[in-house]
Amino acid sequence: MLHIACPWCGLRAQSEFTYANDGTLIRPDLSNDSIDDHYNYVYARDPRRGIQDEMWRHSAGCGQFLKVRRDTLTHEIHATGAPQDDLDVPKDDRS
Amino acid sequence: MVDLNLSRSALDGVFTQGAFGAAGDPGVTLSERRGGALLDLSTGDIDATRRAIATQFGVDLPTKSGRTATGDACRALWTGPGHWLIKTAPKPNLERAWADAARNSAVNDVTHGRIVLRIKGPSARDILAKGCPLDLHPTAFPTGACAQSLIGKINVTIDCLDADEFDITTGRAYAKSLWAWMTGAAAEYGYRVE
Numbered sequence: 001m002l003h004i005a006c007p008w009c010g011l012r013a014q015s016e017f018t019y020a021n022d023g024t025l026i027r028p029d030l031s032n033d034s035i036d037d038h039y040n041y042v043y044a045r046d047p048r049r050g051i052q053d054e055m056w057r058h059s060a061g062c063g064q065f066l067k068v069r070r071d072t073l074t075h076e077i078h079a080t081g082a083p084q085d086d087l088d089v090p091k092d093d094r095s
Numbered sequence: 096m097v098d099l100n101l102s103r104s105a106l107d108g109v110f111t112q113g114a115f116g117a118a119g120d121p122g123v124t125l126s127e128r129r130g131g132a133l134l135d136l137s138t139g140d141i142d143a144t145r146r147a148i149a150t151q152f153g154v155d156l157p158t159k160s161g162r163t164a165t166g167d168a169c170r171a172l173w174t175g176p177g178h179w180l181i182k183t184a185p186k187p188n189l190e191r192a193w194a195d196a197a198r199n200s201a202v203n204d205v206t207h208g209r210i211v212l213r214i215k216g217p218s219a220r221d222i223l224a225k226g227c228p229l230d231l232h233p234t235a236f237p238t239g240a241c242a243q244s245l246i247g248k249i250n251v252t253i254d255c256l257d258a259d260e261f262d263i264t265t266g267r268a269y270a271k272s273l274w275a276w277m278t279g280a281a282a283e284y285g286y287r288v289e
Binding site for chain 2: 006008009010012013015016060061062063064
C-alpha cells in the first residue's frame, strides 16, 4: 500500500484516496472547436514507465483533490501538493 | 410501505443490550449516541465565517486537520478546508440560526442522515486499529483529535473524547454494517452494549 502525504491531513494510507486523473491535462477552451483536442483531453492517455504527475482525491478524508508525483515503476512518491501547486518548487518554498 | 419514521434508531433489530464476546471485564462499552444534532458547515470565506461563529456561538472553528474545538454547548470538528462538522443540541430553527450567523456559508442539518456510535474502554484503540488505517497511538491521535477515515471500509468521522473514548459518526445507511464490524472486532476483548 502507498502512503500519500495529503497537503492538508499529512501522511495517510492509500485506501483513503481515489485516483482521479492524469495531473498534466489542461481542458481545451470551449471556444476551441477542434474535435481532436477535446477527444484527446477526454480519452487519449500516454501510460508512462517512470515519474508522472497524477491527480488524486482524499475521498475518505478531507475530500480535497491533490497532485501526486509518482514513479509508476517503483511506486515511490516524490512530491504532493494542492492542485494549483507547482511540484517543481520545493514544498517549503511554495507561497 | 417504506417506513420513513426517522426517529427510530438505525440500529433497530440489531442493537441488543447486554454483555457479549469474551468473558471477564469487558474491553469496551458500545452505545449509540442519540438526541444530539449534527450540522455540516462549509464556507469559501474562512476568516469571516470563523469570526461570525466565534461571536455567535463561542467556538473558534479549527483551521487545521485533525483539530476540534468546544464552544457554548457545541463542538466543531475540522472535516476539510473551510468545512466543519458541528455537534450541538437540537432546537427549533437550528440550521437557520447558524446560517444567519455565518452569512458566507452553507449550513445543512445532517442529524437524520448520520448516526453516532460511542466506543469506550481500555481496548477501544486496539479494536479501531483492526479496521482503520490511521495511526491511533495516543501520541498521534490524542484526546481532542478528530479524523475522517475508514473503519472496515466505511467512511467515518472519529472524535477522540478521552484517552479511551471515541465517538464514531457515519452515514445512517451504514449503521448496521458498522455495528456488525464493531461487534465482530470487539468480540475477542468482550464488550458490553448499553
